[in-house]
Amino acid sequence: MKSIYKLLMAITLLLSVTLTNAQSKNNVTESVKINGNCGMCKKTIETAANNKTANLTWDVDSKIATVTYDSKKTTVDEILKRVANVGYDNEKFTAPTTAYNKLPGCCQYDREPATETDK
Numbered sequence: 001m002k003s004i005y006k007l008l009m010a011i012t013l014l015l016s017v018t019l020t021n022a023q024s025k026n027n028v029t030e031s032v033k034i035n036g037n038c039g040m041c042k043k044t045i046e047t048a049a050n051n052k053t054a055n056l057t058w059d060v061d062s063k064i065a066t067v068t069y070d071s072k073k074t075t076v077d078e079i080l081k082r083v084a085n086v087g088y089d090n091e092k093f094t095a096p097t098t099a100y101n102k103l104p105g106c107c108q109y110d111r112e113p114a115t116e117t118d119k
Contacts, residue, residue: 026072034058034065034083034090035109041088044107048086054079065090 034045042058045065049056054069056079067079077092084093087103089111100108 026070027068028071028076029066029068030076032065032067032076032080032091033063034080034088035063035111036060036088036107037109038106040104041107041109044086044103045083045088048082048088049079056083 036042036045036058037060039060042060045058046056049065049067053073054067056065056067058065067076069076069079080090080092083090084095085099087095087099087107089095089100089109100111
């Protein structure tokens with residue numbers, strides 16, 4: 001009975017490793033600039049971006065985020081649009097003014113003046 005249990009555990013372990021490896025074949029990692037100031041910004045940015053198909057880690061000091069995502073299920077543009085929608089400008093999207101204005105005072109970074117294409 002114990003040998004059957006050990007065999008089943010070994011098969012389960014092998015299958016889980018195989019499935020995990022298969023999921024990572026479509027992963028793409030990119031670095032992007034996202035404006036922000038503090039640890040609260042980090043939490044909000046990462047919460048907006050992270051889901052089952054994407055993982056974003058934002059560095060407070062450098063303002064650079066490392067994004068790893070499944071290229072078959074999402075794009076970096078979709079991820080950055082979610083970040084912009086919660087108030088944070090990034091290299092591809094400008095946050096709506098209403099979302100930016102809702103940020104706490106410590107999170108309101110210096111915005112660059114809007115260009116004609118941003119309006």
